[in-house]
Amino acid sequence: MNIASVRRPIIPPTPPRAPDNMSLFGRIAVIKQNMIATWGQRAYEEEVIQGRFFLHKSFILNQPDAIRHVLLSNYQNYTRTPAGIRMLRPVLGEGLLLAEGHAWTFQRRTLSPAFTPRATANLVPHMTAVLDETIAKLEARTSEPVDLREIMQRMTLEIAGRTMFSFGMDQHGPTLRNFVMEYGERLGRAHFLDMVLPVSWPTPMDRARARFRKRWVEFVAMLIAERRAVGKKDGAPPRDLFDLMDEARDPETSKGFSDGQLVDEVATMILAGHETTATALFWALYLLALDPDTQEEVASETRGEHLDSMADIDRQKFTRAVIDETMRLYPPAxxxxxxxxxxxxxxxxxxxxxxxxxxxxxxLHRHEKLWDQPNAFIPKRFMSKEPPDRFAYLPFGAGPRVCIGAPFAQAESVLALARLIGAFRIELADATPVIPFGVVTTQPDHSPMFRITRR
Structure with missing residues (x-):
């Protein structure tokens, strides 16, 4: 019998669960630091938890049929909360993620051709080129501890830059990372007034966010101007996402994006395309460092593969299962x-x-009625003949507003993990447990150091 099939799976560390009787104001105080730590044991056991949020009722849904109703059957009845809009609008503007009604329909129809599997396949060479460079740089650092979280952020940002604009991010990458860090650490945390006031009533933090947005929009517009200056040969096929988005037209109205709309769409795709993927890859590497046997299974699957096309990526079934299980335990949203x-x-x-x-x-991904050993890292659960309920596993959302970039993110994540683990054996150099915390996305509370050795 395969030892891996009987060994005890690892259970990665998590924040302590809140008392079920924590007061509303106690939860609000914790939300600013770590939303994940506001939920008690009941939230992992019960299908529906009803409470109150000031003048309104609140519901936590862990029932797939109820989630299907909200996200699919009657999705038009539900909109983002004031706090959600406040957290996202300064960086995403009126892009696809935040648009509503006719504006969302127009954007979704117009952008869809840029994110088909065929369009994603055409972008794989950009991904492989960046991975080649990243692996070459890591080969020179096998004698020292490395911060793989920072390296994943730089790598996915470089992939985002090349797939979006066909140019590297050496010059602008540090500025973009500073924008992301500034917003996440200072402005992306919900405050009391953010949650209770209508969006039309600006809070003190909203004013700071508005100042941030002005600088951020100018930066993205500058990137677009640089890309347009390079131009594109008449009649040549699109070479990157910017070509596809700039040339995109609504199939019903033939309208394209205005310059202002294009800024918001580019900002949405760059941020969604690098920050969430970098975080998912960090968590996957952390889990594989905790679980050397599973790491060896990934390495075994990649051995002998070229991994430079969508067909190669699609053959990495176990690596894909590792990514799926990582996003179950650490969902980006x-x-x-x-x-x-x-x-x-x-x-x-x-x-x-x-x-x-x-x-x-x-x-939902750790609910005791929906998953066997919900807190354990068991990638093979995603290789079962019976996949999880579509509305019990939501790494990219569900329904009409499911993440449009999911195929791109999945291809990039599987390709990167397969190439990295195929090249290096990864171990933790730091024994301090890494605790996830929720601020915009599921982030680690610190960046542990890793040791890498060439295979």
Whole structure:
């Protein structure tokens, strides 16, 4: 019998669970530091938890049928909460992630051709070129501890830059990373007034976010101007995402994006395309460092593979399962919060206008009624003949607003993990447990150091 099939799976560290009787104001105080730490044991056991959020009811949904109703069957009845809009609008503007109604329909229709599997396949050479460079740089650092989180951020940013603009991010990468860090550490945390005031009532933090947005929009517009200066030969096929987005037209109206809209779409794709993928890859490397046997299975699968095409990526079944299991344990978007536009019935409960619906992939993916050994790292659960319920596993959302870039992110993650583990054996150089915390995305509380050795 295969030893790997009977060995005890690892259970990575998590923050302590909150007391189930924690007060509303106690939870609000914790939210600013780590949203994940606000949930108690009940949230991991019960299908629906009803509470109150000031003047409105709140619901935590862990029931797939109820989630299907909110995200698919009646999705038009639910919009982002004021806090959600405040956290995302300064960096994403009115791009696809935040757009509503006709604006969202137009953007989704117009962008869809740029994110088909065929379009993604054409971008794989950009990914492999950056991976070749990253591996070459890591080969020179096998004698010293390395910060793989920072390296993943630099690598995925470089991939985002090349797939978006066909140029490297050596010059602009540090500025972009500074924008991301400034926002996440200072402005991307929800404060009390962010959660209770309507979006039309600016909070003190909103003013700071507005100043940030002005600088951020100028930076993205400058990147677009540099890319346009390079130009494109008439009649030549698109060479990057910018070509595809700049030339995109709504199939019904033939309209394209204005310059302002293009800035928001580019900002959305760059941020979503590098920060969440970098974080997912960091967590995958951390888990594989904790679990050397599983790491060796990934290395064994990649051995002898060229890994430079979508066909090669599609053959990495176990590596894909490792990525899927990583995003189950550490979902990039740990919380989806929606406010009801009108009354509804969800899981037998009456929902009124303004009530808050919370679908937390962090909870859903670790729910004790939905998963066997929910806190354990078991990639092979995703190689079963019976996949998890579509609305019990939401790393990219679900329904009409499912992440448009999911095929791109999955291809990049599988390719990067396979190439990195195929090249290096990875161990932790730091024994301090890494605790996840939720601020915009599921981040580590610190960046551990790793040791890498060439295979």
């Amino acid at each position: 740990f919380l989806v919060a929606r406010a009801a536009r009108d009354k509804d019935i969800v899981a037998g409960a009456e929902v009124s206008k303004g009530d808050i619906i919370m679908i937390a992939p962090w909870l």
